Amino acid sequence: xxxxxxxxxxxxxxxxxxxxxxxxxxxxxxxxxxxxxxxxxxxxxxxxxxxxxxxxxxxxxxxxxxxxxxxxxxxxxxxxxxxxxxxxxxxxxxxxxxxxxxxxxxxxxxxxxx
Amino acid sequence: xxxxxxxxxxxxxxxxxxxxxxxxxxxxxxxxxxxxxxxxxxxxxxxxxxxxxxxxxxxxxxxxxxxxxxxxxxxxxxxxxxxxxxxxxxxxxxxxxxxxxxxxxxxxxxxx
Numbered sequence: 001x002x003x004x005x006x007x008x009x010x011x012x013x014x015x016x017x018x019x020x021x022x023x024x025x026x027x028x029x030x031x032x033x034x035x036x037x038x039x040x041x042x043x044x045x046x047x048x049x050x051x052x053x054x055x056x057x058x059x060x061x062x063x064x065x066x067x068x069x070x071x072x073x074x075x076x077x078x079x080x081x082x083x084x085x086x087x088x089x090x091x092x093x094x095x096x097x098x099x100x101x102x103x104x105x106x107x108x109x110x111x112x113x114x
Numbered sequence: 115x116x117x118x119x120x121x122x123x124x125x126x127x128x129x130x131x132x133x134x135x136x137x138x139x140x141x142x143x144x145x146x147x148x149x150x151x152x153x154x155x156x157x158x159x160x161x162x163x164x165x166x167x168x169x170x171x172x173x174x175x176x177x178x179x180x181x182x183x184x185x186x187x188x189x190x191x192x193x194x195x196x197x198x199x200x201x202x203x204x205x206x207x208x209x210x211x212x213x214x215x216x217x218x219x220x221x222x223x224x225x226x
Contacts (some may be wrong), residue, residue, distance in 0.1 A: 009154070032212040044202055046158075051154035055130050064188075090156065096212030099146070101172070102213050105155035 002027040002093050006105035014113050018076040019063075021108050023091030026072060033074045033103065035065055044090060050074060062086070086112045088102040117141070118207050118218035133192040135221050137205030145208035146188035147215065148172075148180065150201045157204065163188055196212045197226045 007022040025031060031050050036044040048059025053068040061084075064075045074091060089107040121136035139146065147162040149172075159172030161180040169180050177199060181189045189224050192199055206215040 025205065030216075033212065036217075041220070041222070043219045044206075044215070045217070046214065049214060094216075101162060102208075102215055103158060104157040106154065 001071035002031065002103050004091050004093050004103055006108050008108055009106065010109045012111040012113065013081045015083055016080050017103070019076070019081045019085065019110065021076040021089050021091075021110065022079075023065075023074045023076065023105060024072055025074060025091070030069075032083050032094045033065075033067060034094075035062075035074075035076050036061065036090045036092065038088045038090065038107075040087075045077070047089070049096040053071060068076055081110075081112050083114070084114050086110055118205055118216050118224045120152060120203075120205050120218040120223050122186045124222050126226065127195050128132045128226055129196060131172050131225075131226075133223065135190040135192075135203055135205070135223070137188045137190070137218055138186055139188075139191050139205075139207035139216070140184070140186065141207050143207040143209065143225060144185070145205045145210060146182065147208060148178075148188070149206065150174070151204055151220075153202050160190065160203075162174075162208075192223075195223075197225050198223045199223065208213075 003026045005024045006114045030091045034049045035047040048057045058064045062076045088109045090107045090108045092102045094102045118139045142146045148160045149157040180193045205218045
């Protein structure tokens with residue numbers, strides 16, 4: 001079975017500070033990994049994805065994530081937070097193939113203060 | 115631009131009513147999914163479908179059913195709504211190889 005753990009239900013940063021949202025996964029096979037963002041009262045929007053190509057993945061809005069197999073991690077980072085980054089972020093894993101489905105973490109709310 | 119459209123953004127229903135949540139996708143995806151989202155619990159899979167007239171139970175199917183008569187349309191049905199089904203419901207179309215999902219805007223259901 002696959003699972004995802006997001007460390008911290010809430011993360012607070014100041015505008016301009018580094019953003020680091022943590023995601024660890026478990027999967028019996030090399031996974032596909034995703035980060036989604038959700039703004040209030042909206043659906044989820046894909047930020048970036050790892051599909052077994054480059055381990056450092058760049059996404060939209062200046063976010064990036066690095067796949068580290070040895071640490072089973074896929075942490076999300078952004079060098080400088082902006083007020084508009086305040087949202088909830090979800091990490092998800094899929095082992096791929098056949099009838100597999102995405103498994104989501106419980107989400108991390110990013111709060112950005114001026 | 116790919117699109118998943120959920121017919122109702124906000125609904126208020128009474129306990130015992132039958133509720134239909136409609137979802138349409140224009141991506142020609144075989145796979146479609148219904149999730150519910152609750153604070154602190156993240157997204158939980160209710161039902162999914164890999165083909166027309168085909169359905170599979172997710173993690174929390176109790177109290178729900180689905181219908182997929184056409185490839186582009188996937189409906190979630192609450193046969194007899196209860197207050198514990200008050201939630202945000204998210205529909206998604208899915209890419210088969212990686213499992214990437216494309217979400218609709220969500221339907222926020224309140225059951226009184």
